[in-house]
Amino acid sequence: MIVNGYKEMKPFLPAVMLKGSPSIFDDALETAQDSLVTEILGMDLEARLEEQREEDVKLLKLCKRIISRQAFLSSIPELDLILTDSGFAVVNNEQMTMASKDRVQALTISLRQKIDEGKDALILYLLKTPEYESWRGTEEFDRLSNGLIMTFGEFKDAAVLNNASAAAYPKSWSDFFDLNSALNVALMTDVASYISKDYASEILEKIRDKEIFHPSEKKALKLIKTAVCAYALADTKTGLDQTLAAVAVMKANIDDFPAYRDSEEAQVLELKHSDTPIFSMV
Numbered sequence: 714m715i716v717n718g719y720k721e722m723k724p725f726l727p728a729v730m731l732k733g734s735p736s737i738f739d740d741a742l743e744t745a746q747d748s749l750v751t752e753i754l755g756m757d758l759e760a761r762l763e764e765q766r767e768e769d770v771k772l773l774k775l776c777k778r779i780i781s782r783q784a785f786l787s788s789i790p791e792l793d794l795i796l797t798d799s800g801f802a803v804v805n806n807e808q809m810t811m812a813s814k815d816r817v818q819a820l821t822i823s824l825r826q827k828i829d830e831g832k833d834a835l836i837l838y839l840l841k842t843p844e845y846e847s848w849r850g851t852e853e854f855d856r857l858s859n860g861l862i863m864t865f866g867e868f869k870d871a872a873v874l875n876n877a878s879a880a881a882y883p884k885s886w887s888d889f890f891d892l893n894s895a896l897n898v899a900l901m902t903d904v905a906s907y908i909s910k911d912y913a914s915e916i917l918e919k920i921r922d923k924e925i926f927h928p929s930e931k932k933a934l935k936l937i938k939t940a941v942c943a944y945a946l947a948d949t950k951t952g953l954d955q956t957l958a959a960v961a962v963m964k965a966n967i968d969d970f971p972a973y974r975d976s977e978e979a980q981v982l983e984l985k986h987s988d989t990p991i992f993s994m995v
Contacts, residue, residue, distance in 0.1 A: 715762050715776050716742050722781035727820060741784035749779055752890055753835060755851040772845070775838055779831040786824045789817065829886040833864040849921065858921050860896025860945070861938055865889040871935075872942035873951050881946040892945055899944035899952070904937060907956045908963065909976035929966035933959045 716722050719738050750759045754776070762773055836857065839845050848854055862868045865886045874882055883889040905913040916934065919926065926934060940955035963970045964979075973979050 714742065715746050715759070715773065716780045716784070718742070721777065722784060725778045725781040726785050727823075738784050738788055741788045742780060745780045745783035745787065748783065749776060749832075751853075753832065753839075753853055753857070755848065755853040757851065758845070758848060768844070772835075772838065772842075775831065775835045779828060779835065782824050782828050782831065786821065786828065789821060825885060829865055832886045833866045836864050854921075856893060859917065860893050861900055861916065861920065861934075861941055862896055867938075868892075868942060871938040872946065873939060873948065875948065875951070877948035877950065878943065878946035895945035896941055899941045900937075903944040903949075903952060904940050904956050904959075907960050907978060908933075908937065909973050909978040911976050912963075912970060912973040915972045927966075927969045929962060929969045933962040933970075936962065 718736075722738065722742065746759070750756060754762070758772075762769055762776060765773065839848050839854075840863065857863055862871060865883070868883070868889050872878065872882065881892075883892055900913055900917075901910065916937070918924075936955045936959035940952045940959065943949070943952035943955060963973050967974050967979075
């Protein structure tokens with residue numbers, strides 16, 4: 714286990730005093746670790762971290778913080794319950810006052826926000842740390858990167874929240890994670906029908922391989938990310954507007970985009986403001 718029991722999880726929790734057996738968190742810790750492995754770490758990093766190496770102390774702390782808080786959060790609904798011969802009962806201690814629903818809700822919201830921030834921090838650390846370069850070859854990295862947007866924070870910077878996108882807009886890191894497939898589809902279909910599949914694929918590979926983007930590419934990429942988010946959130950108007958703006962940047966700096974320049978999409982004579990792929994006006 715990455716977090717071995719309540720003693721190791723306690724430093725990452727709010728100021729709480731546990732009355733009862735610490736073993737109540739054991740299954741929640743295992744479940745939280747399994748979730749983190751599936752979403753981000755992968756099995757190879759899990760095995761390495763369970764060895765508790767000194768050189769992994771920073772990564773261990775990031776993971777322990779997430780796992781501990783996730784395990785505690787998932788256990789909150791059960792913390793004041795005991796099973797009696799007559800059924801479930803609420804723990805009652807005359808020396809203590811039960812927390813109000815509002816305070817419990819505030820704690821829950823705070824923990825969820827910290828877990829979301831922790832997962833983003835973990836991904837950013839793995840991306841920038843050479844010692845974990847092999848992580849880029851995992852299925853977990855491949856999934857996280859295949860929609861161009863690697864973190865929930867990056868998504869919130871790129872996405873436009875409006876009436877059209879509000880219903881599908883993710884409210885948590887888990888919601889953002891579940892949107893990943895839609896982001897990839899938006900990139901490789903809606904946006905790629907204008908910027909070309911060749912260039913859409915090139916963007917993905919350059920990001921995955923940490924290649925340098927030209928200034929004009931960075932400008933286009935920012936617009937493309939916003940377009941991808943918009944299409945994934947069913948906001949086709951914003952998606953199209955941002956895609957066409959990206960194409961304008963690419964056409965104005967055509968030599969910086971050889972994959973697009975040599976594509977069929979680049980040969981079109983006129984772009985129409987439509988929610989369908991571009992077509993040749995010949």
